[in-house]
Amino acid sequence: MVRAVLARPVLARPVLARPVPTALAPAPLAETNVIRTRILALVLASTLVSTASIGVSHAEVIERVVAVVNDDAIFLTDMRQKAAPYLARAMQAPTEGQRMEAIRQIYTQVLERMIDERLILQVADEEDVTVSTSDVSEAITNVRTQSGLGETEFWGAVQAQGFTPEQYRRDVRQQLLRLKVLNQRVRARVNITEEDVRRRYEESAARTRRTSMFEACYVRLALGAEASATEIHRAMQGAQAIRDRIESLSDFELAMEEHGGSCTGRISEGDVDPTLGEALSQLDEGDTSDPIRTDGGVFLLHLMSRDSGASDLQAYEAVRMDLYREMMQEAMTRQEELFLQELRRRAVIDRRLEL
Numbered sequence: 001m002v003r004a005v006l007a008r009p010v011l012a013r014p015v016l017a018r019p020v021p022t023a024l025a026p027a028p029l030a031e032t033n034v035i036r037t038r039i040l041a042l043v044l045a046s047t048l049v050s051t052a053s054i055g056v057s058h059a060e061v062i063e064r065v066v067a068v069v070n071d072d073a074i075f076l077t078d079m080r081q082k083a084a085p086y087l088a089r090a091m092q093a094p095t096e097g098q099r100m101e102a103i104r105q106i107y108t109q110v111l112e113r114m115i116d117e118r119l120i121l122q123v124a125d126e127e128d129v130t131v132s133t134s135d136v137s138e139a140i141t142n143v144r145t146q147s148g149l150g151e152t153e154f155w156g157a158v159q160a161q162g163f164t165p166e167q168y169r170r171d172v173r174q175q176l177l178r179l180k181v182l183n184q185r186v187r188a189r190v191n192i193t194e195e196d197v198r199r200r201y202e203e204s205a206a207r208t209r210r211t212s213m214f215e216a217c218y219v220r221l222a223l224g225a226e227a228s229a230t231e232i233h234r235a236m237q238g239a240q241a242i243r244d245r246i247e248s249l250s251d252f253e254l255a256m257e258e259h260g261g262s263c264t265g266r267i268s269e270g271d272v273d274p275t276l277g278e279a280l281s282q283l284d285e286g287d288t289s290d291p292i293r294t295d296g297g298v299f300l301l302h303l304m305s306r307d308s309g310a311s312d313l314q315a316y317e318a319v320r321m322d323l324y325r326e327m328m329q330e331a332m333t334r335q336e337e338l339f340l341q342e343l344r345r346r347a348v349i350d351r352r353l354e355l
Contacts (some may be wrong), residue, residue, distance in 0.1 A: 067111055068350040069096070069118045074111070079353075083110040104355045108316075111353055117178060125179040129186045131176040139172050148339040182332075186339050190331040197323050201316050206281045210314045213268055214306040216280055217252060219261040221298040235298045239291035243300055247289050262305070276301065 067074040083106050090102035123129075144154040158168050219242060221235045242255050256262065264272070272280070275294045283289060283303040292299045 024186070061274070065353075066353045067115055068255075068348075068352070069115055070122060070347050070349075072118055072122065074114050074118060079107065079111055079114060082114060083107055086110070100355075107353060107355060111351070115349060115351075116340050116343075119340065119347055120178045120181050121174060123185070123343070124181050127181070127184075129180050130179060131173050131180065135176055136169055136172050139176060178224070182336055182339070186332060186335045189335045189338075190328065192324060192327050192331060196327060197320060198316070200323050200327060201319065202282075205313055206278075212306045213266050214280060215264060215266050215304040217256060217261065217263040217302045217304060218276075219252070219255045219259050219300040220296070223257060223297045232293065232298075236291050236293065239298045239300055241291060243288065246300070246302075247304065249286070252288060252300075255300070261300075 062077070064076050065073045066076050066079050086106045087103065088104055093102050095098040144151065147154065149157065155165060158165065163171075219239070221239055223232060223235055227235075242259060246252050246255060250252065273294050273296065275292060279289050279292050279301055280303060285303055285305055287303055289299075289301040292301065314339055335347060
């Protein structure tokens with residue numbers, strides 16, 4: 001029986017193995033296994049596509065060149081094979097014209113992807129990037145293991161979808177070459193630091209906190225609408241002096257009595273001045289803010305409690321590596337596209353697709 005996991009098409013770019021800063025890196029062996037498993041389960045499955053849905057009439061051209069990339073030809077049959085998984089959706093269009101337009105878009109996108117792949121494989125040839133037979137075997141074993149198939153069942157599924165073992169191994173080798181080139185040429189351009197990860201976490205935490213209900217107290221030093229720069233500076237200095245004396249809630253309550261202030265009751269961020277709301281989103285329960293200048297004066301805020309969205313916020317250490325991988329994926333995708341743009345500019349590409 002052919003498992004669905006083997007035939008699932010993948011249009012997205014592959015997840016690339018990347019360097020991990022020492023402070024962030026898990027054990028090297030564990031990282032290698034995780035990355036390899038994710039890459040191969042997603043990327044190599046795309047080579048198992050069904051060609052049964054593509055029929056050709058006796059009058060139709062079966063083979064011709066659809067593009068030439070630096071003297072390297074791409075053939076119609078290869079493009080059709082790559083496009084096969086996506087044609088079923090195109091055939092669901094209600095009119096013949098819409099179906100033809102959908103097919104045209106699919107073929108165009110697939111061909112552009114094949115051109116990019118060919119450019120990368122040419123770089124592999126130029127730079128003597130190689131993949132060993134054992135690399136290919138290990139990759140296939142990983143895919144087979146993840147699919148839950150025994151060896152005989154796996155190769156039966158490959159052949160049932162129109163591929164010989166030799167063709168499948170060739171496609172696996174090409175995918176591995178592509179990944180090696182991208183890792184060597186792209187990953188040096190990417191550097192995600194601990195500070196970057198922490199910043200992403202704080203931004204995410206602030207968004208989560210904005211969905212919360214909270215209760216806060218404040219000290220307010222009034223300023224007139226026409227206050228001069230000197231008056232504003234004096235008020236900020238005074239507020240900072242008050243802040244320096246606050247070490248507990250009782251200290252804050254004394255400051256409210258002495259300088260004026262109150263508590264909000266249960267409100268949301270949208271109920272307060274945007275500047276104050278932003279400051280509250282950065283506070284944890286029991287924290288007191290630094291002085292905040294608004295049109296209504298200079299404020300010190302003390303967050304009494306927060307609930308709702310903030311209760312779903314995980315600690316930084318719990319999500320640190322997930323955030324790192326997410327940021328690395330984003331950065332690698334951007335740099336990969338820039339690398340491909342460079343290759344396209346230097347290449348001679350002759351597109352001959354006629355639909």
